[in-house]
Amino acid sequence: MSMIRELRAAVRPALRRDNRSGYGVGYERISAAGASSAVVDCGAYLDGRRDTAHLTPAQALRKVRSPEGQSRHGFVWIGLHEPTEEEFSDIAQEYGLHPLAVEDAVHAHQRPKLERYDESLFTVFKTIHYVEHAELTANSEVVETGEVMCFTGRDYIITVRHGGQGSLRALRHRLEDDPELLSKGPSAVLHAIADQTVDGYLAVADAVQDDIDEVEIDVFSDRSGSGKRGGDAGRIYQLKREVLEFKRAVSPLMRPMQTLSERPVRLIDPDIQKYFRDVADHLTRVNEQVLGFDDLLNSILQANLAQATVAQNEDMRKITAWAAIFAVPTMIAGIYGMNFDYMPETDWKYGYPAVLLLILAICYGIHRGFKRNGWL
Secondary structure, eight states: OOHHHHHHHHHOOOOOOOOTTSSOTTOOOOOSTTSOTTEEEEEEEETTEEOOSOOOHHHHHHHHHSHHHHHTTOEEEEEEESOOHHHHHHHHHHHTOOHHHHHHHHHOOOOSEEEEOSSEEEEEEEEEEEOOOSSOOTTOOOEEEEEEEEEEESSEEEEEEESSSOOOHHHHHHHHTOHHHHTTOHHHHHHHHHHHHHHHHHHHHHHHHHHHHHHHHHHHSOOTTTTOOSOOHHHHHHHHHHHHHHHHHHGGGHHHHHHHHHSOOTTSOHHHHTTHHHHHHHHHHHHHHHHHHHHHHHHHHHHHHHHHHHHHHHHHHHHHHHHHHHHHHHHHHHHHTSOOSOOTTTTOTTHHHHHHHHHHHHHHHHHHHHHHTTOO
16 A cells, blocks of 8 residues: 555544544543643654653653654654643643744634744644534524644644544544554644544535535525525525634635645655645635635525515515505595585486496406516
8 A cells, every 4th residue: 555545544534523521532631740631642652653651741752852762753742622821831841832832822713824933833723513403594503613733843743622623532543553654753643633624624515515505495496385485594694604614714724734735844754745735635625615605605695685675576566556456446436435516427326336347347457457467
């Protein structure tokens, strides 16, 4: 099997939602001496194989920087979930992380980006999860967002997650099953995280496409006799807001992926860098889909509003037509309700039924004319 197939097999996840605890079943936050309580997992890897010892972040760093660790291409992978400043401060000091990047990682709500510091790269990914719903309504939540932030150094990678989805537990297990890939160091882990994130975008895009198709069918379906006209503008607007949230996760990541895939980056292994092109290609595809979703929803919303305007015009035409019909008996009754002694046909024996027949004939003629012209 070629290296690219092995890489894809190792890092492509079976997309599913992990539990809401944020770090998955089977993992507990580390609370040993010298380790932060926000640490989900901490491992030292030598020649791609995890050291079996239970290590704190400081111990793991000393392990990989020892003569043995350096000779065996060692690196540390630390996973944290929503750390506070106090919980992250010891690790940041031990690993020499830049204060600005640490502040972004703690407070979250960052745009996807790639920042270079002296001895590390700081990468922010927005994770997207599709929220299942039985029926799309004006209040339905379609996508949930989270964040994965990566500090990538020469011999370490630190991942900081925010949100209840986007767990890296299964990804870590898959990579640990491929020591040859992990021997490439932290850049292999960074690529795997990027690939899993973008694959998640692809799955969400397919699900959102189904929702848009449903709304589109609802707007343009023939609802004659059902009492409904077009779709619900609130549903369309809500879906557009959710697509906008999706777009905010995808579009800003385009430039960082181009940088990682096209330009030499000192901390990225050259053998791994070319595989970022595959991630960039998939991201470009998703970005085009999301932009298409936005344009399509604009068209659907405009069509729905146009249908509502047409329906209102039809109602006004019907009301006007019936008002014209009822104006005839009102006019005739008004004329003969005036108190004059000498009015034509007031003493005629057949005057009353003749007037009624005249009213009916005129109303019938007007009604038939409106019917023929499509007003009724």
